[in-house]
Amino acid sequence: MKNTLKRPIAALAAFVILAAAMIIGTSSAASDIYFTSVGDKLLPLTQGEIPVNQSGVMYVPYTVFNSSTLGTSVYYSKSSQIVQIMNGTKELRFDLGALKTYDNNGRYFNSSLAIIKNGKPFVPVSFVSGYFGLRYSFITNTGIESIVRVSTADSIFASDGEFVAAAYTRMNTYLSDYLASLPSAQSPATPIPQTPSPSPSPTPNYSDIYVYLVFFGAERGADILDALGDLPTTFYLTADEIRVNDDFVRRLIGAGKLIGVIEPETEANAVSASDYLREVAVFSTSLALSEIPLTVTVSEASAVLADAERNSEVVLNLVSDDDTAEALGKFIYEVQQGRYSVTAGQGKP
Numbered sequence: 001m002k003n004t005l006k007r008p009i010a011a012l013a014a015f016v017i018l019a020a021a022m023i024i025g026t027s028s029a030a031s032d033i034y035f036t037s038v039g040d041k042l043l044p045l046t047q048g049e050i051p052v053n054q055s056g057v058m059y060v061p062y063t064v065f066n067s068s069t070l071g072t073s074v075y076y077s078k079s080s081q082i083v084q085i086m087n088g089t090k091e092l093r094f095d096l097g098a099l100k101t102y103d104n105n106g107r108y109f110n111s112s113l114a115i116i117k118n119g120k121p122f123v124p125v126s127f128v129s130g131y132f133g134l135r136y137s138f139i140t141n142t143g144i145e146s147i148v149r150v151s152t153a154d155s156i157f158a159s160d161g162e163f164v165a166a167a168y169t170r171m172n173t174y175l176s177d178y179l180a181s182l183p184s185a186q187s188p189a190t191p192i193p194q195t196p197s198p199s200p201s202p203t204p205n206y207s208d209i210y211v212y213l214v215f216f217g218a219e220r221g222a223d224i225l226d227a228l229g230d231l232p233t234t235f236y237l238t239a240d241e242i243r244v245n246d247d248f249v250r251r252l253i254g255a256g257k258l259i260g261v262i263e264p265e266t267e268a269n270a271v272s273a274s275d276y277l278r279e280v281a282v283f284s285t286s287l288a289l290s291e292i293p294l295t296v297t298v299s300e301a302s303a304v305l306a307d308a309e310r311n312s313e314v315v316l317n318l319v320s321d322d323d324t325a326e327a328l329g330k331f332i333y334e335v336q337q338g339r340y341s342v343t344a345g346q347g348k349p
Helices: 002-023 125-131 160-181 221-228 239-244 246-254 267-281 298-306 324-336
Strands: 035-038 041-043 052-054 057-061 073-077 082-086 091-095 100-103 115-117 120-124 135-139 147-151 210-216 233-238 258-262 313-319
Touching: 035 160, 041 160, 052 115, 057 125, 057 147, 082 120, 120 125, 125 135, 125 147, 135 160, 147 160, 210 221, 221 246, 221 324, 233 239, 239 246, 239 267, 246 258, 246 267, 258 267, 298 313, 298 324
Parallel strands: 035 147, 210 233, 210 313, 233 258
Antiparallel strands: 035 041, 052 057, 057 120, 073 082, 082 091, 091 100, 115 120, 135 147
């Protein structure tokens, strides 16, 4: 059944996608609209249920994972503010009140927190998909709007292109229905003068400050790496730290983090650190420092950012302490809420 369907769909895919640009084009008015697909099923566009892109991370309603197709189920307790996603052997819990994410094995993933949108919990779709071994893709080449797709190895349309070709007509229909459901623009009524009432001070927003995260040392490195998730980060390590923490170094590379070396003595030692990198992880780096710059703890990072000028770049040279886990969790939550913008690259320590 699967192979029979794929052949004609693959043949039509190029024609249908080419026709897309001539039929509808991209809707500039709906640039923040994303479709959701579960397996081979395209979901209708519903207000309050559309995926959200926040600080470069895509979030979907937790109910997307209440799916027999994906083999997952969900439960949300409003009283405890905990979202559970499970598949029979594994379970993720998103604690919205305590700003924590953890699984049934006691592992914490506090860089991958749930958020509330339109009064409903949304979860980071890439993280959840990866945790449960599902396929996640963000499809932009559709001719209409982008698609957030979660699928399995058993999906009929293994190729995203085949799926777009099959779903194209339905995407047009769903988008037209959604736009028609939006409230029409109305002329504003004449405002009635009112005596202004005092309002609470707004939460400071530093989203126009571009932050480079740079950690020094391997202490608590595994916990820090788990908490960071996909956030761009650079780790500077000494030759001894590279040699003793070879598993951690390989995890850094696998997670896409940048690695630099600290060699306070001679250039020859920097070469030896590079040799250790090649030996333990088949990796080389051009990032090297002769000494550790002035550092702060994660707990002190907010004060540093509060003093920064708008539209500037700030390199946070960080070291861990006993409060790192809690402070990093709070900082990452603020990033996810749009308070800060974390920038890829190593910056200039």
